[in-house]
Amino acid sequence: MTDLERKLYRIIYNMNRFRKNxxxxxxKRKTGMDEVSIRKAVxxxxxxxxxxxxxxxxxWRF
Structure with a gap:
């Protein structure tokens, strides 16, 4: 798992705990990356x- 994938996983997991997608x-704001990179990592x-x-x-399901 790359750093970006790990970061996105943690962001999605933590936000999902509070019922927010x-x-x-x-x-983009939390990772500082562009949309193409985020979509590819997800x-x-x-x-x-x-x-x-x-x-x-x-x-999301984990």
């Missing part, structure tokens, strides 16, 4: 089954 602006996390989006509940 982070927006792209939240992730896709990598999802392909390795470390993150999963629940479409019905509209929340």
């Amino acid at each position: 982070p927006t792209m602006n939240d992730l 896709k990598n996390l999802m392909s390795r089954k470390e993150l999963e989006w629940n479409k019905e509940k509209k929340e």
Whole structure:
């Protein structure tokens, strides 16, 4: 897991604990990275089954 992926995982996990899904602006502000890099890192996390989006509940699964 890269540093960016680890950081995104922790941000999503911590915000999800308080029933809030982070927006792209939240992730850009908290990581200091651009949208393309964030999307690529999240896709990598999802392909390795470390993150999963629940479409019905509209929340992340870990």
